[in-house]
Amino acid sequence: MENNSFPIGKLDPRFLEELFSSLSDDKRVIVGPGIGKDAAVIDFGKTCLVVKTDPITFTSCNLGWYSVNINANDIACLGAAPRWFLATLLLPRKGTSEALVKRIFEEVNSACQALGISLIGGHTEVTPRVAHPIMVGEMIGEVSREKLIDGSGVKLGDAILLTKGIAIEGTSVIYQEKSEKLKEQFSDKMLSRMKN
Template sequence: MLPPGKVPPEKLEELVFTHLGKKDGRVIIGPGPGIDAAAIDFGSSVLVASTDPITGAGKGIGFYAVHVNANDVATFGAVPRWFLVTVLLPEGSDEGLLGMIMGEIHESAEKLGITVVGGHTEVTPALGRPVVVGTMLGEVEKGKLVTSNGARPGDAIVVTKWAGLEGTSIIASERAEELERSFGREFVERAASFIGMISVVEDALTAVEAGVHAMHDPTEGGLANGLHEMADSAGLGFRVHADRIPIREETLRICEFYNLNPLALISSGMLMVATPPERAGKLVEALESRGIKASIIGEFVEEGDIRVIVEKGKEKPLERPESDELWKVV
């Protein structure tokens, strides 16, 4: 039986990547482990396309749909431009719910300069809660395309913002009453407000200008899964340091309350970057000059079987999460 969340990489290799239709020479980057978008040759430019569903959120589901898909496109160095969306509603939904979701999509897309160009809406007995599936398209000049599998041995791993931002926001919104009894309303409202930091479009486009080898947006499975995905796609290993990983106090307290691992909590809002070690300091400076927190947390290594986290001077394996910690709560 498959666990909740992303399908495990070995099952993708067996059941998905072996069934991809006709080969096309214009496809620069197609499906693969740890690859969140496709890149297609359009002459002088490259079309970058990504699709992602939002299944674990109620409030803000339209907001998440736009930003999560825009993030994936931006990690390829492309500017997100066009959005298609499928909105699936459970039986008994009223017009107000559809209007709310579309209002969130419109507001989020307009803020990022994105046009909604199509999609589908449907009420279906197959669901118990709304599901929104987005497809984002963007463009980048051929010479500026960044691939998610481009990390090299020795590259520094730089991250922006904090781990677990999206998961913290969702849990604070979905379990507000319960959390308020333990932490107070101000704490819960502050944690829920992390939704406002979910975009990495500016992070990614700033990083591209500073010079990078690869970028990735850690979604389901959080930072831990994101590290494995980047390593998978490049055939590398990694070493990261626990005391360098930025995590907000609100995330730590909520994770402790529900016995969750913050490193395996959905982390849209954090950008992961592989960059030559000699450029890492300047990359951090470039990001922080835009008001974007940035941290160097470790490095990629040539040995693919070395995937460790250093805690109190001792290395231990950083396990790949079987599913996102969010599913234990919502």
């Protein structure tokens, strides 16, 4: 990668693999960084800690709710119970009010309570470097070694069970951000499905 300009979105997987190849190893890390690996797993004997970090940059609507739920989902995908959450909240100078910060914290608290998760720390900051609120969440979960789903047994030809629709999260975000424009093109029934 000679070009210093990257497109918007995730970094190129080949470039990431190059970066990962130079990282040090720890024998207790069962699942470390890698393409398609959404959380790390650390061996603590009979139990494992599952750790996930994910930023919410695509929307400011329901920011706290999305941060908790997206991180919790990635923990649960490895068979672990999400238990502890840390949140870093970066706020723009313009448009930040006590009411906005309280609303975001209420979203985090409500989402944590609904899932039995404790908010255990984080960081808040008003900075000129962002134009809208951004939250980076870190979720920590735990699972017994026997119940860990680390993906190492997945092979070509395995069946996939889809329990809900595809792109539910993305569809909801698009609705939150562009509902007025969508009203011009979609029925009320379809808009209701997008919203919920």
